[in-house]
Amino acid sequence: MRYYFRENIRRYEIMTRMSLENWAKRTYGGTDFHDFSSRNFLEAALPRLRFETPNPTALELGTGVGPGALFLAERGYQVTGYDLIPEAIHTAREIATLRGLSIQYEVMDVTQIPHNGNRFDLIVDSYCINHIVFVEERRSVFESVKARLKPEGYYLVSSSVYESSRHTPDMKVIDRSTGQTYDIYDNDCLYDPSTDYYYEPLEKYPSERERIEACEDTIVVNGRTYIPKRCYRDWRRLQAEVGSYGFEPIFRHGEYGESSIFIHRGSGVNLVPYERYTV
Known part of the structure; x- marks a missing residue:
């Protein structure tokens, strides 16, 4: 059994014994289900992104029970959510149905995402990658993102970092x-x-x-x-790691620099307003 599978089985076993609101408070530290860990970053980042379509496609990695996916869908994104745990996906589907939102959820180990398939305008990692410890598995995630992100797409990463x-x-x-x-x-x-x-x-x-x-x-x-x-990498090492797979950071956010917007290196994609910085 993979270490990250064991941890998340435990999390969702606990969830089944708790109300969704209490689970959200325990897991995301917020006051309710909508106050999830990467919300502040998404609120800061999404208005800066440029898309040619009013309903861009988005993939969320490690979607859990879906607060981030719901947040995106409510803002017009066509959302797919991947998570390793079947119980999480089952609950996420129920919540989306209750809220009248169409979200494509799939049980998927993010270290085993096929490189062929639909490409996305936006890929979001909301504190999933820090659960993937070893470099070989992290490489699989970043290579899959590179393959499945459109040339003009954005890769949004939030990760717990070294403190x-x-x-x-x-x-x-x-x-x-x-x-x-x-x-x-x-x-x-x-x-x-x-x-x-x-x-x-x-x-x-x-x-x-x-x-x-x-x-x-x-x-x-x-x-x-x-x-x-x-x-637990510090933000500079994390950005260097992501950058080694052909991405470049164009925006950083958070008290510890734990969240960033990346693009394919050399794509020329801009932000609204455009904010580039030197690492």
Whole structure:
């Protein structure tokens, strides 16, 4: 079982025991379902985008139960939403139906998106990519986006990023068997500054021990088992990573620079008003 599949199964098992509004508060930190994590960025970004059609096509990666997809559909976008968890897609479809919106939802692992298929005017990643930890899987996501984004399209990325206030670089854990060195992050978690990989200890999830131990990619450091949890790059490293797949950033947003608009490098696509900056 892939580590990101395990985590999201758990999330939606919890959701089934909660009301949608309570789930939204727990998950997105807002006051209701519509106050989701990337809303402020989308409100800042969407008016700046130029499209030749009044109803551009949009793909949301890691759509969950669909607050971002609904936000786009309510503004005239023809929306497709991908998510790994069937329960999330089922709920997203129900919500869209209740709101009278037509959204094409599909169960899809974002690391396995086919390169052939419809191309989109807009692709949105609302805190999905930080759940994809390892570089090989992240490469698959970025290469798929490159293949499925129209030449004049926009790629909007929001990602949890490295925060120095959570990092204790002067406190190290050295694995006795391998010599691998990790920093302490969030008090008792491990952070590998050479890769930006972040690991949580197994004992944080006592009710899930059997499920987690069956996951791929767990690590054992000095007899303690850890699970891969996030990839926390700072915004400069994140932009460089996305840029290595042929994109360039033209707008950045957020307290930590965690959200950006990208375009295909050299496409000449502009914003309204046009705002380019040097990284």
